[in-house]
Amino acid sequence: MSRLKNKTALITGGNSGIGLATAKEFLEQGANVIITGRSAAALEKAKKELNGQVHTILSNAGNLNDIRSLAKEVQQITPHLDVLFVNAGIGKFAPVEAVTEEHFDEQFNTNVKGAFFTIQQLLPVIKDGGSIILNTSVAAHMGMASSSIYSATKAALLNLARTLSTELLPRKIRVNAISPGPIATPILDKTGLTAEQVEGFKSSIQTQVPIGRMGDPSEIAKVATFFASDDSSFVLGTELIADGGMVTL
Numbered sequence: 001m002s003r004l005k006n007k008t009a010l011i012t013g014g015n016s017g018i019g020l021a022t023a024k025e026f027l028e029q030g031a032n033v034i035i036t037g038r039s040a041a042a043l044e045k046a047k048k049e050l051n052g053q054v055h056t057i058l059s060n061a062g063n064l065n066d067i068r069s070l071a072k073e074v075q076q077i078t079p080h081l082d083v084l085f086v087n088a089g090i091g092k093f094a095p096v097e098a099v100t101e102e103h104f105d106e107q108f109n110t111n112v113k114g115a116f117f118t119i120q121q122l123l124p125v126i127k128d129g130g131s132i133i134l135n136t137s138v139a140a141h142m143g144m145a146s147s148s149i150y151s152a153t154k155a156a157l158l159n160l161a162r163t164l165s166t167e168l169l170p171r172k173i174r175v176n177a178i179s180p181g182p183i184a185t186p187i188l189d190k191t192g193l194t195a196e197q198v199e200g201f202k203s204s205i206q207t208q209v210p211i212g213r214m215g216d217p218s219e220i221a222k223v224a225t226f227f228a229s230d231d232s233s234f235v236l237g238t239e240l241i242a243d244g245g246m247v248t249l
């Protein structure tokens with residue numbers, strides 16, 4: 001249980017779902033962990049759930065001013081980071097005719113612009129030889145109706161893992177992506193769908209997963225641990241699809 005001993009990791013959107021499960025797993029593997037989130041109350045709740053062991057930073061991943069001050073705030077806690085898990089993200093669904101500029105901008109601002117500038121602004125504090133992990137989605141590989149904007153944001157991140165791995169070669173910083181299939185987290189409750197619609201979506205999506213169930217956030221946390229640890233020292237610019245076979249089979 002010490003695959004991340006002596007490493008410091010920052011997880012964006014670490015107060016819920018996959019980010020929270022990853023914070024828990026990283027702590028168990030011996031890392032120092034910082035989580036960010038856009039709600040002070042949610043961060044405090046997560047900190048309690050993690051027995052007070054994490055540092056928290058209030059930072060909106062869709063706001064460039066917040067992102068610009070992130071490195072300074074990190075340095076008040078630690079001089080450097082070994083691992084950055086770019087996880088904060090939102091998913092909203094609408095058929096093409098119903099997509100508004102707001103729907104487009106909200107998702108691109110958080111999922112792509114926020115991800116890119118978080119990496120750019122934190123690069124000075126990421127150690128040479130560090131690991132950056134992007135949380136994408138199997139949606140990037142599918143033609144799922146009503147998900148054009150969400151899927152496009154995730155497809156953009158997949159390429160970022162490769163281009164940035166090339167650009168960061170001189171610093172030996174590896175950039176990789178995780179593409180989860182459907183994972184049981186609160187994300188669907190934030191889509192604007194009714195509780196009934198969410199339940200309908202969950203039961204229908206389960207039938208599309210060959211393994212016969214949704215994933216647990218802890219199963220993605222373990223993949224993140226692989227990319228964060230030296231076990232993946234020869235792995236860069238790639239993607240690990242963890243989807244119960246949804247697009248792989």
Ligand SMILES: NC(=O)c1ccc[n+]([C@@H]2O[C@H](COP(=O)([O-])OP(=O)(O)OC[C@H]3O[C@@H](n4cnc5c(N)ncnc54)[C@H](OP(=O)(O)O)[C@@H]3O)[C@@H](O)[C@H]2O)c1
Nearest residue numbers: 013015016017018038060061062088089137182183185187
């Ligand atoms: N669950 C799935 O089926 C699934 C599948 C594939 C990929 N993913 C990806 O996995 C990542 C994590 O999602 P999740 O399923 O764990 O959902 P979640 O439980 O809603 O977690 C998302 C986290 O990101 C945070 N976040 C959202 N917008 C933010 C912003 N502007 N600034 C800072 N934090 C922000 C959320 O904060 P709040 O608590 O304030 O909302 C929350 O902590 C997302 O990028 C998602 O696209 C999820």
